[in-house]
Amino acid sequence: MKVFKKALANIAKKPITIHYPIVPSPAPEGFRGRHKIYFNKCIGCGLCGKNCPTNAIKLRTEIKKEKAKTIVYKVVRHYIKSIDLGKCVFCGLCEDICPVHAIKLTRKFDMADYDKNKTLIER
Amino acid sequence: MSRTINWARKKSPWIYHLCTGDCNGCDVELIAAITPKFDVERLGIQLVGSPRHADVLCITGAVTKKAKERFLRIYNQTPEPKLVVAIGACAISGGIFAGSEQVDPGVDKHIKVDVYVPGCPPRPQAIIDGIYKALGKLK
Numbered sequence: 001m002k003v004f005k006k007a008l009a010n011i012a013k014k015p016i017t018i019h020y021p022i023v024p025s026p027a028p029e030g031f032r033g034r035h036k037i038y039f040n041k042c043i044g045c046g047l048c049g050k051n052c053p054t055n056a057i058k059l060r061t062e063i064k065k066e067k068a069k070t071i072v073y074k075v076v077r078h079y080i081k082s083i084d085l086g087k088c089v090f091c092g093l094c095e096d097i098c099p100v101h102a103i104k105l106t107r108k109f110d111m112a113d114y115d116k117n118k119t120l121i122e123r
Numbered sequence: 124m125s126r127t128i129n130w131a132r133k134k135s136p137w138i139y140h141l142c143t144g145d146c147n148g149c150d151v152e153l154i155a156a157i158t159p160k161f162d163v164e165r166l167g168i169q170l171v172g173s174p175r176h177a178d179v180l181c182i183t184g185a186v187t188k189k190a191k192e193r194f195l196r197i198y199n200q201t202p203e204p205k206l207v208v209a210i211g212a213c214a215i216s217g218g219i220f221a222g223s224e225q226v227d228p229g230v231d232k233h234i235k236v237d238v239y240v241p242g243c244p245p246r247p248q249a250i251i252d253g254i255y256k257a258l259g260k261l262k
Contacts, residue, residue, distance in 0.1 A: 015159070016159060016160055017159060017160065017161070017162045017165070018160060018161060018248075019165075020161060020248050020251055020252075021166070021251065021252070021255060025248055027246065053219060054212070054218055054219055054221065084216070085241040086212060086215035086216045086239060086241055087212060087215075087216045087217075087218060087221070088212060088241065088243070089212055089218055089219055089243035090242065090243050091243075109242065109245070109246050109248065109249045110248070110249055110252045111240070111241045111242065111245075111249065112238055112239065112240045112241075112249060112252050112253035112256050113238070113239055113256075114237065114238055114239075114256070114260070115239075116215065116231065116236075116239055119215070119239055119241050
């Protein structure tokens with residue numbers, strides 16, 4: 001009897017199918033998708049590259065002169081260069097560790113491409 | 124005549140799912156795309172059991188040493204013209220398994236790949252999007 005009731009109720013319901021390519025279906029809140037990098041925010045600590053489990057993040061090393069009161073000294077900085085989406089596993093560690101929030105994972109998921117080099121986020 | 128055949132192929136691509144050794148995350152997402160929630164059969168996409176019937180090869184996984192031989196054999200069994208879709212980070216570059224001595228990562232190292240679908244694992248919607256982009260290559 002229980003089954004019969006359920007079956008009758010299901011006749012009145014709409015199908016659950018999502019008509020994806022015709023109707024857009026956005027990813028839920030908190031989804032980890034394509035990165036957005038704010039290159040001008042980067043301070044060159046290099047933590048994202050060191051933390052990346054698949055070495056998807058490439059860093060650009062630069063020697064900079066910095067000043068503290070009257071002393072001028074040299075510092076090695078590792079600025080973010082690119083992220084290879086083909087290697088990335090979207091774990092979100094780079095977003096968590098970045099002290100200045102220069103990397104953000106957006107909700108964009110349709111990243112399919114014909115060319116492997118186009119799955120690279122660069123400046 | 125060939126234009127008619129291509130039109131028919133575009134309207135109903137038959138896909139074959141080939142796993143070359145991954146964590147089965149991408150496989151679950153590809154199977155999820157066939158369930159009633161996404162129901163790709165309304166678009167004509169159908170999962171077939173033999174590579175000889177397929178138009179599109181959906182490859183998941185870093186290519187392991189054991190799977191490599193069979194993977195190449197299945198690729199050669201698929202009739203021309205075939206489209207290859209590499210799904211997931213493992214299929215594109217090895218992902219988390221890159222650097223291991225048991226894998227020979229990167230599907231495109233062995234065969235010609237038409238569309239790359241990044242993600243670990245990609246959403247079912249992203250996989251449908253990838254297969255659709257691959258069909259755009261047919262003229």
